[in-house]
Amino acid sequence: GDVSRSPKSIREERARHLSPNLSLSYAEPLKIVRGEGQYLYTEQGEEYLDMVNNVCHVGHCHPRVVAAATGQMPVLNTNTRYMHDNIVNYARELLATFPDSLEVCFFTNSGSEANDLALRLSQNYTGQKDMLIVDHAYHGNLTSLIDLSPYKFNRKGGKGCPDHVKICPMPDGYRGSVKWDDPDCGEKYADMAIEQLEALQKQGRKPAAFIAESLLGCGGQIVLPDGYLKRVYGAVRSAGGLCIADEVQVGFGRIGSHMWGFELQDVVPDIVTLGKPIGNGHPLGAVITTRAVADAFFNGMEYFNTFGGNPVSCAIGREVLQVIRDERLQHNAGKVGQHILDGLTEMMDLYPLIGEVRGRGLFIGAELVYDRDTLEPATAEASKVVNFMKERNILLSTDGPLDNVVKIKPPVCFTMENADQFLKEFDDCMAVISQA
Numbered sequence: 001g002d003v004s005r006s007p008k009s010i011r012e013e014r015a016r017h018l019s020p021n022l023s024l025s026y027a028e029p030l031k032i033v034r035g036e037g038q039y040l041y042t043e044q045g046e047e048y049l050d051m052v053n054n055v056c057h058v059g060h061c062h063p064r065v066v067a068a069a070t071g072q073m074p075v076l077n078t079n080t081r082y083m084h085d086n087i088v089n090y091a092r093e094l095l096a097t098f099p100d101s102l103e104v105c106f107f108t109n110s111g112s113e114a115n116d117l118a119l120r121l122s123q124n125y126t127g128q129k130d131m132l133i134v135d136h137a138y139h140g141n142l143t144s145l146i147d148l149s150p151y152k153f154n155r156k157g158g159k160g161c162p163d164h165v166k167i168c169p170m171p172d173g174y175r176g177s178v179k180w181d182d183p184d185c186g187e188k189y190a191d192m193a194i195e196q197l198e199a200l201q202k203q204g205r206k207p208a209a210f211i212a213e214s215l216l217g218c219g220g221q222i223v224l225p226d227g228y229l230k231r232v233y234g235a236v237r238s239a240g241g242l243c244i245a246d247e248v249q250v251g252f253g254r255i256g257s258h259m260w261g262f263e264l265q266d267v268v269p270d271i272v273t274l275g276k277p278i279g280n281g282h283p284l285g286a287v288i289t290t291r292a293v294a295d296a297f298f299n300g301m302e303y304f305n306t307f308g309g310n311p312v313s314c315a316i317g318r319e320v321l322q323v324i325r326d327e328r329l330q331h332n333a334g335k336v337g338q339h340i341l342d343g344l345t346e347m348m349d350l351y352p353l354i355g356e357v358r359g360r361g362l363f364i365g366a367e368l369v370y371d372r373d374t375l376e377p378a379t380a381e382a383s384k385v386v387n388f389m390k391e392r393n394i395l396l397s398t399d400g401p402l403d404n405v406v407k408i409k410p411p412v413c414f415t416m417e418n419a420d421q422f423l424k425e426f427d428d429c430m431a432v433i434s435q436a
């Protein structure tokens with residue numbers, strides 16, 4: 001068989017045969033060859049605690065998920081034009097986790113495909129093209145979604161905001177113009193979104209949809225202020241548009257208190273998009289919508305997706321759902337996440353570098369700043385923290401518009417012991433970095 005390549009050889013082969021715009025994490029990239037639960041292992045057997053991977057949601061290579069895949073793979077894998085139990089059984093169980101009005105699902109192969117379909121569904125239903133989005137959002141790698149992703153189109157290599165898109169300010173009560181302690185924080189940010197809607201209407205146009213993550217991931221782990229989505233959704237619907245919740249990063253119980261992030265905002269979207277954790281690493285995505293939106297899409301043109309909804313993917317997706325339930329992982333995410341949030345918040349007294357700690361469940365961000373008044377972003381320090389923690393065998397990443405937010409989103413099987421280990425090492429890391 002193939003001999004194992006050295007890191008140097010892999011980098012050379014990547015340079016030779018892969019596109020240079022695939023990046024590697026960390027100053028010294030890792031060669032990981034095995035995963036189990038919340039742990040990743042190098043060839044030498046060195047163990048890393050994975051606090052980055054929100055895709056392998058119930059744990060890397062979860063035995064039940066692996067068994068679901070390897071049970072179905074030798075039997076049958078086809079497209080959806082034959083009748084099969086798996087797709088209907090899975091659809092029924094997935095839909096049971098949503099409010100009653102969300103009663104139809106489409107299966108795709110990625111979060112991007114799910115969001116592209118959501119876009120098509122909303123444009124078809126409304127007969128409109130224009131979209132309202134939230135600043136700094138990322139919704140996927142398809143051409144249609146780069147257009148909806150300021151995280152791409154307004155950064156290096158991007159071509160700016162397209163004509164059919166209006167950007168609503170990010171409801172960030174830390175850095176934005178309205179602060180969290182303003183009792184009308186949510187309403188005020190909603191009004192800024194409504195201003196964008198009105199700007200569209202002044203041009204004689206109407207929205208197809210408003211799309212937002214239910215908690216902002218690439219925006220820097222931001223929990224939406226109370227009342228925000230309710231007010232924006234109301235205005236968008238009055239203007240004839242639909243409301244799309246992108247749950248690709250935050251869904252499936254990660255936030256602890258609820259299965260879905262939009263539930264925090266007491267709203268029911270017209271369309272919800274799912275990805276990443278849905279297949280625990282297997283390429284799977286889904287769009288959940290109302291009967292009315294789905295039926296309007298049935299206009300004579302078939303929706304065909306070669307791989308979407310195949311028996312293997314559906315067996316895997318269903319097993320992931322059952323593992324979340326059987327292992328009470330949503331509850332675990334809430335409990336362990338709160339412990340991390342509390343620990344980090346306590347550290348703010350010791351380390352002025354930590355400007356804000358925020359999140360829900362195991363979806364957490366620590367925003368680093370040089371100055372708590374000017375909020376000058378400590379981007380270099382955030383990168384140092386991540387590399388320092390990696391030397392202590394704990395994997396983290398950074399995100400946010402200024403790339404100064406330490407992002408925490410481990411598999412939801414993360415334990416209290418893992419959390420304590422993280423907090424101890426993070427404390428140590430902050431002490432070292434604060435002294436330097």
Ligand code: PMP
Binds near residue numbers: 111141276
């Ligand atoms: N939406 C959000 C919020 C995401 O974070 C991502 C992936 N980072 C996507 C959509 C796109 O998903 P995928 O990479 O599976 O196409």
